Amino acid sequence: MRFDRLRVVLASILLALAAPAMSGALDTVDVPVADRSADAMEAALKAGLDEVLVRLSGSRDVLDEPVAQDAAEQLDRWVTRHDYRDNSLVAHYDVQGLLGLLSSAGVPVWGLPRPRLLVWLVDQGAGKGDMVSPEHPLYAEVEAEAARRGLSLVFPQWDSEDRNALAVADIRGRFDDRLEQASARYPHEMTVAAVLYSGSSAKVSWRILQGRKTLEQGRLEADDNSAAVARLADELADTLAGRFAVKGNRTEQRTLLTVNGVDSLSGWHSLDQNLKGISGMQQAMLIQVSDASLVYALDFAADDSQLRDLLELSSSLRPCPDPAVPGPQWLYCWQG
DSSP states (O other): OOOOHHHHHHHHTTTOOOOOOGGGGTTTEEEEEEEOOHHHHHHHHHHHHHHHHHHHHHHHGGGGSHHOOOHHHTHHEEEEEEETTTEEEEEEEHHHHHHHHHHTTTTOOBBOOOEEEEEEEEEEESSSOOOOTSSTTTHHHHHHHHHHOOOOOEEEOOHHHHHHHOHHHHHHHHHHHHHHHTTTSSSEEEEEEEEOOSSSEEEEEEEEEEEEEEEEEEEEESSHHHHHHHHHHHHHHHHHHHOOOOOOOSSOOEEEEEEEESSSSEEEEHHHHHHHTTTTEEEEEEEOOOSSSSEEEESSSOHHHHHHHHTTTSSTEEEEEEOOOOOSSSEEOOOO
16 A cells, blocks of 8 residues: 555554553452352452552552552442352452542553563572473463463473573573573563572572663562562562553643654554553644654653653554654664
């Protein structure tokens, strides 16, 4: 499709598309129940609501806010569906409504997009160490704890290709050039490099990287491996939410974003969904279409540096090599 035709189509449907739906992974909670009584069901639904609120805020402190009590008092309003599965109650919640509730209460909100984290976790054990992959005993626990906090994880297969590119000692030794090379085969926005040490207590040394740049790092200690995995999920989620959760209100300021390289209707649709789905994006309005570019006026609830961080979580949106553009605009290129 030539861009002049695309321009005509866009002009006729600028207001036709709504913001994208929230990922289902954030809205579903699996809560163990002792029985199927009404009291047990209500307690499970309340526990599930608390978990969803923590996911959406990015902070466990949200449960100390009045908005958490307000939400609990309207429990039926937020539960969209629930079903029993073995000894658990699987509950689904109105994520969009809860995001609006948190935002209106001035509580930080961590919506979408969320970075996919490629996790290179070494279980040091008593030997040379083993990588946690889908075949490892700890894999299911790490997955479950990540789901509890709304993290999106990618695990290496740890097959011959991975082993030829990377050794477990490279994680301990921080050989980030090898780590980056091994990571290239997996879709991700950020990398987690971590080592779990077992003993009288369990310890984890962890880092979050973007390329070869270490964004955050830390060490934690827990009673055992299961507790350490839970704490690791909490620390990763707390760290990322501190970077990406948005707290703010609509302003009269607009950021003008010019995007080059969108040469199809499907490309524009993807870009439009990407922008409108960003946490804290109050409005993303397409105001200009030309043969070379699209221009959006963005009303974002927080500061520009946080908006840039969120924009660049998209693998399809990157700053153009030449930043020169007339007016107070940002220039990005679409690689979809």
